[in-house]
Amino acid sequence: MDYTERLENVTVLGAAGKMGSGILLLTALEMADLSLKPENKNRQFVLNAVDVSQQALSGVMRFLKAQAVKAAEKKTVALRKVYEDRADLIENQDIIDQYVFDVMNIVRPTVKLEVAYDSTLVFEAIKEDPEVKVKVLSQVDKNNKKSPWYFTNTSSIPIHELDEKVGLGGRIIGFHFYNPPAVQRLVELIRAKNTLAEIVEFAQQYAKNLKKTIVPANDFAGFIGNGHFMRDGLHGISEALRLSETMPFVEAVYMINKVSQDFLVRPMGIFQLIDYVGVDVCQYIMSVMNPYLPDEDLHSDVLDRYISLGVLGGQFADGSQKDGFLKYEKGRPAGIYDPEKKAYVPFSQIQANCDEKLGPLPQGAPAWKTIVGSPDKDDVFQKYFKELNGMKTLGAELAGRYGKRSKQIGLKLVADKVANSEEDVNNVLLTGFYHAYGPINNYFES
Numbered sequence: 001m002d003y004t005e006r007l008e009n010v011t012v013l014g015a016a017g018k019m020g021s022g023i024l025l026l027t028a029l030e031m032a033d034l035s036l037k038p039e040n041k042n043r044q045f046v047l048n049a050v051d052v053s054q055q056a057l058s059g060v061m062r063f064l065k066a067q068a069v070k071a072a073e074k075k076t077v078a079l080r081k082v083y084e085d086r087a088d089l090i091e092n093q094d095i096i097d098q099y100v101f102d103v104m105n106i107v108r109p110t111v112k113l114e115v116a117y118d119s120t121l122v123f124e125a126i127k128e129d130p131e132v133k134v135k136v137l138s139q140v141d142k143n144n145k146k147s148p149w150y151f152t153n154t155s156s157i158p159i160h161e162l163d164e165k166v167g168l169g170g171r172i173i174g175f176h177f178y179n180p181p182a183v184q185r186l187v188e189l190i191r192a193k194n195t196l197a198e199i200v201e202f203a204q205q206y207a208k209n210l211k212k213t214i215v216p217a218n219d220f221a222g223f224i225g226n227g228h229f230m231r232d233g234l235h236g237i238s239e240a241l242r243l244s245e246t247m248p249f250v251e252a253v254y255m256i257n258k259v260s261q262d263f264l265v266r267p268m269g270i271f272q273l274i275d276y277v278g279v280d281v282c283q284y285i286m287s288v289m290n291p292y293l294p295d296e297d298l299h300s301d302v303l304d305r306y307i308s309l310g311v312l313g314g315q316f317a318d319g320s321q322k323d324g325f326l327k328y329e330k331g332r333p334a335g336i337y338d339p340e341k342k343a344y345v346p347f348s349q350i351q352a353n354c355d356e357k358l359g360p361l362p363q364g365a366p367a368w369k370t371i372v373g374s375p376d377k378d379d380v381f382q383k384y385f386k387e388l389n390g391m392k393t394l395g396a397e398l399a400g401r402y403g404k405r406s407k408q409i410g411l412k413l414v415a416d417k418v419a420n421s422e423e424d425v426n427n428v429l430l431t432g433f434y435h436a437y438g439p440i441n442n443y444f445e446s
């Protein structure tokens with residue numbers, strides 16, 4: 001079965017979710033582009049969008065249409081060539097409308113899992129619960145006579161475990177998109193020990209067509225991305241707890257968030273990132289990873305406490321940020337949750353005092369936004385971190401500890417063979433987390 005044939009009948013499971021909706025969009029565009037090639041004129045392309053929520057599926061179809069319009073607007077010149085034998089398509093708008101029709105025409109939203117029984121390729125993006133994933137994949141595989149291939153988006157479950165529990169004989173690969181899939185370039189590709197070579201080949205072609213950057217990760221719980229992020233997050237939490245022995249917890253959270261953003265020149269502070277992913281999602285990912293890590297305890301009582309208080313972070317359906325460790329006003333952090341008072345303390349009450357305790361940034365400190373795309377950033381960072389490491393302030397000390405820990409985590413991922421190289425670790429943080437420099441660097445000691 002060649003690449004095109006494999007993509008003739010596809011199912012996305014969990015299609016109404018954060019990740020599933022993006023995977024659906026990218027796959028719908030790829031399938032529509034294939035369907036419009038003259039040599040594929042007689043082929044029928046079907047993309048099933050399966051979810052348990054009918055209402056959410058309606059929302060996804062609206063999202064899909066709006067995104068298909070945007071995609072068409074971006075490539076009207078190329079589409080004009082695709083539709084060159086269509087004399088009825090005159091204006092740009094005609095071309096756009098036709099393309100959107102051709103994309104939407106492929107997609108079948110449904111709550112019925114049975115549609116997947118005819119697919120040759122199944123993307124799995126249902127919630128991160130090993131039992132549910134195994135149950136759903138088993139049901140599909142038992143009833144599908146075409147021996148389909150499975151692309152799972154799991155963030156933490158080892159792929160060989162899904163392979164073995166469902167009995168797939170290697171017809172599965174970890175194809176770990178980042179959030180949101182349509183925007184983020186990175187895909188971690190996780191080949192289980194049994195994964196068939198043809199699946200890897202197909203995955204590479206599919207990623208290339210979607211213009212994704214693949215970083216291979218080995219089949220260990222959490223892979224590279226969460227392998228780094230979860231431990232980095234736990235470091236942030238433990239640093240806040242350590243500081244809170246001598247100051248209120250809200251101040252400690254503010255400071256660690258600020259150090260991990262401004263002092264380390266990252267796009268967000270660590271508590272903002274935990275909120276973005278979801279406090280409960282982070283806790284859950286750690287709980288999935290933990291049984292596979294006998295020498296480590298990836299767990300935080302602080303996360304448990306926040307979850308029990310209903311402080312969860314994550315996003316609203318429109319993509320805006322929900323309150324978590326931090327409170328958000330117009331998408332920007334504006335307060336910190338105090339678990340004792342069960343209320344948010346506005347930044348204005350603590351900011352000046354905390355900033356003074358942290359001390360200043362070195363003169364001319366780079367801002368993440370301006371440095372991230374700069375070709376000379378290594379020179380800038382060498383100078384910046386040399387100066388920061390030489391400062392005798394609380395902020396500099398916390399940043400030094402943080403940078404060092406982040407580097408250790410990265411090095412351990414290589415030593416434990418989760419990543420094949422230091423470069424792969426750095427690439428995941430650079431492309432998947434938008435860091436301006438990789439954690440494995442010479443700015444900090446090991």
Ligand SMILES: NC(=O)c1ccc[n+]([C@@H]2O[C@H](COP(=O)([O-])OP(=O)(O)OC[C@H]3O[C@@H](n4cnc5c(N)ncnc54)[C@H](O)[C@@H]3O)[C@@H](O)[C@H]2O)c1
Nearest residue numbers: 014016017018019020051052125126127128153154155179
């Ligand atoms: N959110 C992220 O940042 C992120 C990033 C990378 C990978 N992932 C992984 O992607 C997967 C999905 O995560 P998400 O954040 O999109 O979750 P989500 O909760 O937004 O979406 C999950 C979807 O699955 C649906 N669902 C639940 N049970 C189902 C079933 N039995 N059959 C069909 N659909 C079902 C839900 O209705 C929901 O729409 C998880 O494995 C997660 O670890 C998430």
